Amino acid sequence: MEVRVKVFGPAVELAGSRVVCVRVEPGIDEAALRNQIAAEVPPLAALARQGRLAVNRAFARPGEPIMEGDEVALIAMVSGG
Amino acid sequence: MEVRVKVFGPAVELAGSRVVCVRVEPGIDEAALRNQIAAEVPPLAALARQGRLAVNRAFARPGEPIMEGDEVALIAMVSGG
Amino acid sequence: MNVEIRIVDGALARPAERGPGCGVGAVIAFEGVVRGEENGRAITGLDYEVYEGMAERELERLAVEVATSHGLMAVRVWHSRGFVAVGACSFRLEMESAHRQASLRAVAEFIDRLKRDVPIWKRAVEDRADSSQAPNRAGQQN
């Protein structure tokens, strides 16, 4: 399946886009998906490794499977004042 | 000399008055004056021992002498919300 | 317990006066104000990008958790979306509790967790042209 991953903030500039598309097996977990983003979109590698994924607008639990139709977003907070 | 010591808050009720008079030698220091208040006005003994004296509207420094004409007050804060 | 979350376009206005609930002994209001520099460079403001739908939910979850763990009587949160000029307020947090210690600790904890867990990003805006182009659509022109 294709997962369209929303990105925000500095990640938009790094990715050159507000959405990043990756092809994965249904049921992939959030850590594996972050690794795949890091591998396929090198400018996002650091944010993908340190960030978290949100699935359907809530942070994914460790091991949570991602299914067709889920809204997925990479949430990488950059420290700030 | 006679020192008129202003008291406030719960000390007023304990002393039955807003001013307590004690006769002392000029130049008495603040610790000695507090001891004398504790001895001469027994209901104020606890507050006089734990409190501080203000001389001319500033907290007395340790050993500071109290002279004729000084405005003296017993400042005993009772803990509260 | 009373929890309110508001994400508003642009700078925050001062909230209306209101009487605190029964038993409240301490009310703390924290306001975050946009400073004139970011990483040592002069700016004209900050542009806040909000992950709509998720940010409100995370703010509410955080408010309820912090209110419960600190025994607060009320938490109210306002956060800006879009452009906020230097000197204006982009974040306001109000907490009410019986005693001051609970609210003081809760304010510190809330803001630390907000920065870590709530999907809102800020972008420094260095010149006015940039900010006037898209005052309420953060980041879309990046």
Add this chain to the structure above:
Amino acid sequence: MNVEIRIVDGALARPAERGPGCGVGAVIAFEGVVRGEENGRAITGLDYEVYEGMAERELERLAVEVATSHGLMAVRVWHSRGFVAVGACSFRLEMESAHRQASLRAVAEFIDRLKRDVPIWKRAVEDRADSSQAPNRAGQQN
């Protein structure tokens, strides 16, 4: 650094809106509100007795010390004198700093030292007759 001290008769009104000075990133307002009970007994309000002349001086000294040690840009203090009814505000402290940590720590320190060092006493008022007799002359009828 901007320091203001106000001791006012009765409950405090909300201060007027104002723009924070340059470089300010955090504004904290703490309000102490009179609670409906004191040591487990229902009360109608608190009567504040102020050692006139000394209380203002100690508040100012405290404000300057805390502002200096925490690097604050402004400290404003309001404290009531006389009767303040349950639910009304008797103490307001505002602090401004570049970053939130300084103001948060300074608020906690200021209030701790206020209670220890500033000659203001409160007396619980249990019935309205008591409070209306001497609304602004705390303790004189004790």
